[in-house]
Amino acid sequence: MGGLYWRVFALFWLSLVAVMASSVWITTRVVEREREQLPSAHQQALAEDIAAAAVRMIGSHSMPEVWRWLRTQRGGPIRV
Secondary structure, eight states: OHHHHHHHHHHHHHHHHHHHHHHHHHHHHHHHHHHHHSOOHHHHHHHHHHHHHHHHHHHHSOHHHHHHHHHHOSSSOOOO
16 A cells, blocks of 8 residues: 555656646746847837937828838837
């Protein structure tokens, strides 16, 4: 009877360790993916410059001209 107890005990703890290890691994992957999606300081400064220029243009140009200008700017998509 004692051997069965130790087998169940070991199985319980091994399962617990496996769940904890997989939770840590999944959490780490999610955090890394979110960190990759954050804009870098350079991208953020570029986005701020483009946004400020667009605001200045809105006062003197029509919206279709502003949209056309925004599409020609470099740096890829800007996340807001």
